[in-house]
Amino acid sequence: MQAFEFEINAKRNLxxxxxxxxxxxxxxxxxxxxxxxxxxxxxxxxxxxxxxxxLEWQGDAVQEQRNIRDEW
Incomplete structure (x- = not known):
């Protein structure tokens, strides 16, 4: 199979x-x-x-992050 390369703008999907x-x-x-x-x-x-x-957070966000890290 041969390859030909050229650049062109499609016009009306052609x-x-x-x-x-x-x-x-x-x-x-x-x-x-x-x-x-x-x-x-x-x-x-x-x-x-x-x-x-x-929505409002009720609690200490930093403490919750520490608790989650301790679960690992």
Missing amino acids: IEIPPQYKKIYSKHMKVILLVSEKLITKKQQYDFSDVVGK
């Missing part, structure tokens, strides 16, 4: 093969896409703004 590669027009090919910018694939994070300030 990628045109440049004319200098016309010998591969209408041929079977395997296409590998490399996109330069990172695509957003994270799930949308939960917005906690509706619960901010509604």
Whole structure:
């Protein structure tokens, strides 16, 4: 299998093969896409703004951390 490399901007979800590669027009090919910018694939994070300030800690936070460490 031969490899040809070129950069091009997709137009309307189409990628045109440049004319200098016309010998591969209408041929079977395997296409590998490399996109330069990172695509957003994270799930949308939960917005906690509706619960901010509604919970209050009762107790000594430092002491609780020490208790948790002692459990190990």
